[in-house]
Each structure stands twice: as structure tokens, then as C-alpha cells.
Amino acid sequence: MAQVLLLSDAPEDALPSLELLNHRIRSFPAEASSIVRAPNVDITLIDARSNLAHARSLCQLVKTSMLSPVIVVVTETGLPTLNETWQADSFVLTEASPGEVDARIRMASVETEDVAPAGEIRAGAIVIDETTYMATIHGKLLNLTYKEFELLKHLALHPGQVFTRDRLLHDVWGYDYFGGTRTVDVHIRRLRSKLGPEHESLIGTVRNVGYRLLTGGTDHQESNGDADAA
16 A cells, blocks of 8 residues: 555546545645645655646656655646656556556556665666766766766666767757757767776667667677767
């Protein structure tokens, strides 16, 4: 049985199936002040059926101030608006069956049981501390610039995922950066150099696509040479 917090202005309508499950539910209004007053829980559900912008802001606030995973309750029409900026761990449709709701809650709970300490990101031998802006590999400190740190952190948050140079430029440098994608190549090359000969292959080049962080060694289909290969 999970301790569930439901942030909703109409909790009786948000997720009807929830009432049929054997979880302990506490309901609070969908507002920032509720986060301060709410008890410690295993899962937080956020009602995003109507005011999507407000729900997203609330979701982001919960993720930065509470330790529980967040599940967004959304309608089918609102589903396309969900993306990584919400910082949600999962979602569930408001008309979902009791079995699906229970599965979503259990999956979110399991996925957060063995997470790293707050502010710490682990990807294989790489450990990134967001609070101190320090990164290590096998315990050895990496002397990274701010952008090198941000680039490595972004790759470490999505191990194995391939990013194009345009996507990395957007995600790490932001909308207001006017430099070209060559900047990404230069920073990738510097990162590999600082990882050292033993570990430079952890940043793999997927030819004609982009880059990704490997956590289990090299892949014979990937090239770790000149960044221009991407």
C-alpha cells in the first residue's frame, strides 16, 4: 500500500479508479502552498486535466522540493503537451482502469527505490554532483569548464540516447545561442580528452547522427574518432 498525495481542485473527479485501490490517499488543492502543508508520501499525483501550464509549474516545483516521484493525471487531448520540461516520472489518463493506475504507481515507486542521493547523477563509472559542479570517473576528479560539465551532465541523464548536434546545442546552450553546431564538436572533443585514453570511448559517435554516452564500454558500430564523423 502506497502513501499517495493527490494535488487537485476536484479530487473526486481527477482519477476515479484511485478510490478503488488499496492505497492511502491524501488530497490537497493544486497550489504551491499545498506542497508545504502536505505530509511525506510515496507518490504525488498532479491533476493536469485543465490548466496545463499551472500543472506543469506545480510538477516542477514538487520535483525540486519533495522526494516522491510524480505522476501527472492528464486527459487524452492534453497528453501531447507532456515532455521532459514537466520533470514528471510518469503519467496516467484520467479514465484509466484501476489495474493501470495501480501499475503506474508501483512502477514509479520501484524506479525510485535505488536512486542516487539528491543532486547526484550516476552513469556507469561517471558520478556528477550538481550541487558542487564536480564530476568524477572511477573517483578521479574531472577538471571541466561549466559548459563541459553541463554537456556531460545532459548526456549522463540520458545514457545510451543518441543526440544530434542541433539537439545538444538547443538543450545545453539554449535558444539564445547563436553559434554553430561546430561548438558541440569542440566540446565533445575536449570532454573525451579530459576523460583520458582509457575512458574517451564512453562518448560514442553514431555516424551521420550524433553522440551518446555509453556506460558499458564501446560499441563496434560506433566511432570515437574525429567528431566530424557525426
